[in-house]
Amino acid sequence: MRYIDKRIGVICDQLAKLAVVQKIPIENLLYKEGNYLRPEDADAAEVEFKPFDSKLMYWYGPDKHYWFQADFTVPESLDNKPMWLKVATQIDGWDARNPQFLVFINGVVTQGLDTNHREVLVTRSAKAGDTYRFDLQAYTGTEHSEFKLIAEIQEIDPKIVELYYDLKVPLEAFSRMDGEDHNRLAIEEVLNNTINYLDLRSPYSEDFYKSIDEAKAYIDKALYEDMAGYSDIIATCIGHTHIDVAWWWTVAQTKEKVSRSFATVLKLMDEYPNYKFMSSQPQLYYFLKERYPELYSRVKEMVKAGRWEPEGGMWVEADCNVTSGESLVRQFIHGKKFFKEEFGVDNRVLWLPDVFGYSGALPQIMKKSGIDYFMTTKLAWNQFNKIPYDTMRWRGIDGTEVLAHFITTVGVGQDPNEDFFTTYNGMLHPDAIMGGWKRYQNKNINNDILISYGYGDGGGGPTREMLETSKRMEKGIKGIPKVRQEFVRKYFEELEERVKDNRRLPVWEGEFYFEYHRGTYTSIGRNKRSNRKSEFLLMDLELLSVLAQKQKGIPYPKEELDKLWKTVLINQFHDILPGTSIYEVYEVTKKEYAEVKKKATALLEERLNALTDDGEGLTIYNTLGFKRDDIINLGECKAAGLKDENGNIYPIQQTADGAIAYVKGIPSKGSKTFEIVEDTDIPSSPFVLKDDYYLATPFYRIKLDQNGMFTEIYDKENQRQVLQAGERANLFRMYEDKPMYYDNWDIDIFYTEKYWDAD
Secondary structure (H helix, E strand, C coil), rough: CCCCCHHHHHHHHHHHHHCCEEEEEECCCEEEEECCCCCCHHHHCCCCCCCCCCCCCCCCCCCCCCEEEEECCCCCHHHHCCEEEEEEEECCCCCCCCCCCEEECCCEEEEECCCCCCCEEEEECCCCCCCCEEEEEECCCCCCCEEECCEEEEEEEEEHHHHHHHHHHCCEEEEEEECCCCHHHHHHHHHHHHHHHCCCCCCHHHHHHHHHHHHHHHHHHHHCCCCCCCCCCCEECCCCCCCCCCCCCCCCHHHHHHHHHHHHHHHHHHCCCCCCCECCCHHHHHHHHCCCCCHHHHHHHHHHHCEEEEEEEEECCCCCCCCCHHHHHHHHHHHHHHHHHHHHCCCEEECCCCCCCCCCCHHHHHHHCCCEEEEHHHEEEEEEECCCCCCCEEEEECEEEEEECCCCCCCCCCCCCCCCCCCCCCCCCCCHHHHHHCCCCCCCCCCEEEEEECEECCCCCCCCHHHHHHHHHHCCCCCEEEEEEEHHHHHHHHHHHHHCCCCCCCCECCCCCCCCCCHHCCCCCHHHHHHHHHHHHHHHHHHHHHHHHHHHCCCCCCCHHHHHHHHHHCCECCCCCCCCCCHHHHHHEEEEEEHHHHHHHHHHHHHHHHHHCCCCCCCEEEEECCCEEEEEECCCCCCCEEEECCCEEEEEEECCCCCCCCCCEEEECEEEEEECCCCCCCCCCCEEECCCEECCCCCCEEECCCCEEEEEEEEECCCCCCCCCCCCCCCEEEECCCCCCCCCCCCCHHHHHCCCCCC
C-alpha cells in the first residue's frame, strides 16, 4: 500500500507529543553573573542572587558566565511518577558555540545540557512533598548575544517512549532501502499492524494504555524476535565526543566542556547499562581530575567496570606535520604513561580522527611505542582524491607496518556516491549506519564497520535518542545492520584476526597527505616558530641535564621538564599548532612559550655553567647525534681566531650581526674547547663578503642586485654559471589569497591565477 511509511511517521510524531504527560514551569528562578565551580561557591560569592522572570527577562553574551538556581517541591500530580528537568534557551543549532550548562541537583554535579541534550532525568519515581535544589552553571557560548531561559519539570511516560522508538528506529532505515525491497515490505507490514492496535481517541485513558500494551507485545514478537538475530552486516558502535582542546574557544573553556560532556556520559551510563564510551587525550582527563575529582572517580569506576575506554595513544590529538619526531615520541610517552598509571590500561590504538595529514614516519614511531592500530576519518575530507581503501596495512617510510581502519560514517541522508565525506561525529541512526556500510570500500574482506557516535568538536557526546536506537538495532533486524556496543581496541583486535592473512588486504605506503587546509603549514608562523624553538631547547636541556647529573652530580630536573614538555605538547594540538584557532588562543600560547623559554633557559644555563671548566678558552657544545662542522655566532668578539687541541686555527670574521667563525669536529652529544687567539697572523676566512652585493666561498661566487636578488651564482668546481641570463633564483612572489571556505586554513588550486613580485 502506498504512503504506509508516511502513516507510520504521523503516528510516531503523535506518540512523541503524548509521551510528555505534564509540564510544570519553574517560576522561582534566581540568577547572578559569575563563573563558579560549585553551588557553594556561587552561594558564598558577595554578588547577590536576583529574581529571573523567564517570561520577561534575558541573559546576555557572548562569552559570559551566569549561575541560575531554583527550588522545586514535588506536587501530588507527580507522586510516584518519573520526573525530568528540561532547560531551553530558544537557541537551536550546533551546540559547540551555543549556550551550555552544567546541572547540579541537590548540590551534586549531575549532567551537562546543550542544544542536543536538553533533559535531565531527576528521578524515576518522585515523591510528593520532596524538595529539589537545581543549580545551573551557565555559559553563553560565543555565537549569540541574547537568550531566554525556560526551565520546566516534565513527566515523561516510559511506556509511550518505548513504543515510539520501537516504531521510529526501523522506520528510519527505509531511506536506505528500495521501495520494493523484500525486507522493507516485511518491516512495513509489521509497523502498520502495530499502529492498528493503537487507540488514540482518549489519551491516558484505560483503553489507551491497554492498546499501548497490545501494540508493544505485538511488535516485540513480530519484529524484535521473529525478524531478529541477523548479523550479515555489523556496526561496532562506540560512544564518543570529540573535544577540540582549543579551536573556536580557549583551553580554559575546554576545561568546562570536558566537565559537561563527561558528566553527561556518566549520567546516561546510569540509565543505559549497555552503553560503552571511549575518549582519548589524557590532557582532558587531567582537566577533569583537577576540576571535579568526584566525576573523575566515577570515570575510574566505569573503566574498571568495562564501560569506559581510555584509549588513543597521545597526550593530545597532535598535529603530525609540523610536530617533530621527538615530540611525537613524547606525545606517546606521556599519553600512554598517564592511562597506564591512572587506569591500568596500555594503549594500542592511535586515535586521530581530525588531524590534517599523517607523516610517513608515524608507523615506526607507533610500533616502537607499543601502538599497533591507527584510526582516522579526516582523509575523507580530501578535495579531489578519495583514499581507495578503508581497511589496510599502513607501511611507513622505514617499512614498519600497522593496521589502519578509517571510520566511514556518513551524515543522515548523505549519498556516498556523490560525496565521500565521513565523520567522527557520527549519528547512531539507521540511515547513517547503513550509509556508512555503503561507503565502506573493503566489503570483500570485512563485514564489520566501526562507528564513532555522539556530538563532538565542542563536546556533548551521545544522546538518549542514539542509545534508544542502539537498543533496537542490537537485535539484528533483517535488512538492517546489527549494532553492537564494543570498545575500539577489541574491534581492531578482531579486525586484525579477520584480515591479517587475506591476500586482498591492501597496503598504503608512505605519508597520508591531506588534500585540504593546506594553509595550515604557514598560519600563525610565530606559534610554529615558538614550538620548534621550544622543542630544540627542551632536547638540549635534557641532554645537558643528563651530562650534568653524571659528571657533576647536579640533580636531574624531572618534574620541571615534565611540566615544560606538557606545555609544549598541549600546544601541539591539531587546532593550536596548525594555526586554526581563534585569536585569544594565540595570546595565551605566546605567554606560555615565553615562560617555557625563560624556565628552560635558566635550567640550561645552570647546567652549562656546572659542566664548563673555568678558564680563558671557549667551549662549544654539540647536542646533535652526529659530529658537527658549523658556523658559530660569537656575538661581540674582537679576537682573531680559535685554536683547537690539534693546533688547527679557525679565523673569526666580523659581520654586521657580530663575530662568526667556522669550526670543525665538535663531537656528537659532547663538547670541544678552543683557545682564543689574539694573533693577527691568521689566514683569512674562506667565506668572504666582498661588499654588500658580492659573496665568495671556496665553491661559489655570488652576486646580488640592490633588491637582494641573486643575479649570478658561479660554480667554481664545474666552472659554470648556475643562473641563466636574467633569471632570479630567490624571487619572492606574493599570490592573492582568496580561498573558497576558510581564509586562514586553505590554499586552493587556483591561487596561482593572480600574483605580484615583491620588490
